[in-house]
Amino acid sequence: MHSPDRIPLLVSVPADRYHRAVKNTDQPTPFLAFRRFNDPELQHLCRLRARIGTRASDFFSGDGLPDRLVRALAARRALPIKEVFESFEFFERVRRRMRAPHLADLCCGHGLTGMLFAIFSRQVEHVTLVDRRRPSSHSLIFEACVEVAPWIKDRVHYLEKPISEAVSELPQGTSVIAVHACGKRTDACMEIGIQLQGKLAVMPCCYFGMGQQIPQAVVEGIGRELATDVHRSYALERAGYKVHWSAIPAAITPKRRILIGLPGKKAPAILTS
Numbered sequence: 001m002h003s004p005d006r007i008p009l010l011v012s013v014p015a016d017r018y019h020r021a022v023k024n025t026d027q028p029t030p031f032l033a034f035r036r037f038n039d040p041e042l043q044h045l046c047r048l049r050a051r052i053g054t055r056a057s058d059f060f061s062g063d064g065l066p067d068r069l070v071r072a073l074a075a076r077r078a079l080p081i082k083e084v085f086e087s088f089e090f091f092e093r094v095r096r097r098m099r100a101p102h103l104a105d106l107c108c109g110h111g112l113t114g115m116l117f118a119i120f121s122r123q124v125e126h127v128t129l130v131d132r133r134r135p136s137s138h139s140l141i142f143e144a145c146v147e148v149a150p151w152i153k154d155r156v157h158y159l160e161k162p163i164s165e166a167v168s169e170l171p172q173g174t175s176v177i178a179v180h181a182c183g184k185r186t187d188a189c190m191e192i193g194i195q196l197q198g199k200l201a202v203m204p205c206c207y208f209g210m211g212q213q214i215p216q217a218v219v220e221g222i223g224r225e226l227a228t229d230v231h232r233s234y235a236l237e238r239a240g241y242k243v244h245w246s247a248i249p250a251a252i253t254p255k256r257r258i259l260i261g262l263p264g265k266k267a268p269a270i271l272t273s
């Protein structure tokens, strides 16, 4: 019998060392946008679905632009706390790789993530937000963003239409992001990124109906979510992209893996081939 905290390898090693070496699971992903939330005492706050409110000033009291923006969002109770962290931490991980004059946030919902590029990324001159339905929270969030960063007022546009119809309005080379676009729509967003030959970054969420093209043994062995993202990564590399993986902190959401694709020199191929 093996003790439960030891992994049954040829040479038995403690479970924590096994996971560190093989699965790299014991290193928590740090907060980069708001480093004060690396304090474990605060991390339960990051996944709250309640709307951000005036108590936020206890935690975002600085003079810098990020804290001022969070306070402006909080004054309007503009969106759930969790979504503030999702947007900022996603942005912080991909901002340097998404540099391009035009960026599109597909299936953007409220659109905060895309607007962060307009505010903080000098190289991004225009941001197009695309969603088939513009939620009422968008105008509150836009108002908060313009209050602290007035230069974005004419640089952000919202297209209220399906992504399939928006693509013809996006210039070649547009960087594409898609945060929690849901299931196969993540793949559709990646297709659009490839079509535009731009940089792309997606953070998938649900994986319903995914994985039909993946061998059942792989799905059973490593799980549908990981298998699907591995499959997506191979497909992106076949399409001429160099793929990187990243993640936002687990304290915010379990749906946290980010696939980043940077176009290389190879001619594009169809993603689903």
Ligand SMILES: C[S@@+](CC[C@H](N)C(=O)[O-])C[C@H]1O[C@@H](n2cnc3c(N)ncnc32)[C@H](O)[C@@H]1O
Pocket (backbone or CB within 6 Å): 083, 106, 107, 108, 109, 110, 111, 130, 131, 132, 133, 161, 162, 163, 164, 178, 179, 180, 181, 182, 185
């Ligand atoms: C789970 S929400 C994610 C919203 C946002 N990216 C976020 O992180 O908060 C998925 C969004 O995709 C939008 N959506 C679904 N199908 C779409 C389509 N075909 N074209 C454009 N938007 C779509 C929905 O309206 C919804 O706002």
